[in-house]
Amino acid sequence: MSAGPGAGRGPDPEVGAGADPPEGSSPVRGRADLASARRVVVKVGSSSLTSAAGGLDEDRLGALVTALQAVRGRGGQVVLVSSGAIAAGLAPLGLVRRPRDLATQQAAASVGQGLLVAAYARALAPVGAAVGQVLLTADDVVRRGHYRNAQRTLERLLHLQVLPVVNENDTVATDEIRFGDNDRLAALVAHLVRADALVLLSDVDALHDGPPSRPGSRRVPLVASPADLAAVEVGGAGAAGVGTGGMATKLDAAALATSSGIPALLTSAALAAAGLAGQDVGTWFAATGRRRPTRLLWLAHAARTRGTLVLDDGAVRAVRERGASLLPAGVRATTGGFAAGDPVDLVDGTGHVLARGLVGFDAEEVPAMLGRSTAELARSLGPGHDRVLVHRDDLVLVPR
CATH class of the missing domain: 3.40.1160.10 (Acetylglutamate kinase-like)
Incomplete structure (x- = not known):
């Protein structure tokens, strides 16, 4: 992991x-x-x-x-x-x-x-x-x-x-x-x-x-x-x-x-x-x-993203309005061959990019985590999976 x-x-x-x-x-x-x-x-x-x-x-x-x-x-x-x-x-x-x-x-x-x-x-x-x-x-x-x-x-x-x-x-x-x-x-x-x-x-x-x-x-x-x-x-x-x-x-x-x-x-x-x-x-x-931190500046203006995370409506509101981290429970689907630490696009159900962030897991690990709470992930996949997919400190909103 x-x-x-x-x-x-x-x-x-x-x-x-x-x-x-x-x-x-x-x-x-x-x-x-x-x-x-x-x-x-x-x-x-x-x-x-x-x-x-x-x-x-x-x-x-x-x-x-x-x-x-x-x-x-x-x-x-x-x-x-x-x-x-x-x-x-x-x-x-x-x-x-x-x-x-x-x-x-x-x-x-x-x-x-x-x-x-x-x-x-x-x-x-x-x-x-x-x-x-x-x-x-x-x-x-x-x-x-x-x-x-x-x-x-x-x-x-x-x-x-x-x-x-x-x-x-x-x-x-x-x-x-x-x-x-x-x-x-x-x-x-x-x-x-x-x-x-x-x-x-x-x-x-x-x-x-x-x-x-x-x-x-x-x-x-x-x-x-x-x-x-x-x-x-x-x-x-x-x-x-x-x-x-x-x-x-x-x-x-x-x-x-x-x-x-x-x-x-x-x-x-x-x-x-x-x-x-x-x-x-x-x-x-x-x-x-x-x-602001150089990393976030780069994410907003210059990053070439390696994949996409599709968010449900609740996760869209949490990220956009509350500045929250992205949890696995709020992700519907994922695309791309990213590795942990790579930049990815966070999109809503229509495909609109609302944010970019540095993802916390490799692409092959993510499908088993989608839609599941961190507590459930810890029980079924073991310690270490009860973490956010994208931490709020590694996430930047993209202007509409």
Whole structure:
């Protein structure tokens, strides 16, 4: 029998422990506060680091490092989430554009990742600063057995005044590499390290109300709520052929961060220094919610679920209205090949997803438990089965 995430424990130790900014930090309420923010996560896209001929542009990368070093020089801390490994590997492999097949993408990432980190190390060498490479997937940021280790590693690097350069682990990723979503990874890292702000750098200077190349298109200086995006036209990835995110993933990342208490700035890499100095550049996304555990944030916005639990009406009310844990007695059916600790969808009788959570048992154990009380399960299946299927600390409601 598998011990799930809610087994034999009280309140989740992450709740509360990860809810507040680092001690001594100043709240970032507006863009001007970036000039004194204690800890900032900066994400830069591939198109901002590469030249028109392909490969890394050392001048662009050096300008970015100068902007980051200005923050570090005033006593601030920076975690850099950097795309560019695949782009850096194209020229050495004789490729002119980002390959479409996964195997060649991973080969390019394998060649390019070392070049990318070496370029950052060269740029920081004159000031005697060290660079630390941190390769992550989404699971490393949020899964119970992984995220604490990632958090400890990043905290230690910052304590040692090393610049962490974080990238998705493209050489082994599967779904993640197809989407190339380092924007989302950066938002999750911002929560992981309890950053004061997230800065998303790309090849456009700000969010505009239409395509930036269209005459009359205007910069959107402030997004105070999702309603401010209602009339905005969002385009796809840039024309350089080396990036994959586009504006849509940047807006998703900004929403992911701001809905849980971390404001975000979206601007171009060329304006990074001005943005980090608190100047009126780019688009500022105001924080709209309160900080919550990274795991729950991931469940709400980024989880790829491994199965489904179909709830009866009573369980739907208990989960949605009372914030209760999900008991086996309230589940009608299950689908999927999940293992204990995997994310699953909780759906009502019509198939509508009302919540996501980390399930406490393997898929093959669950059918024998459905519709039965915990007391009955303990009598018939033995001690250890008298537990919840999804603990309330490992469950998040999905907006209707």
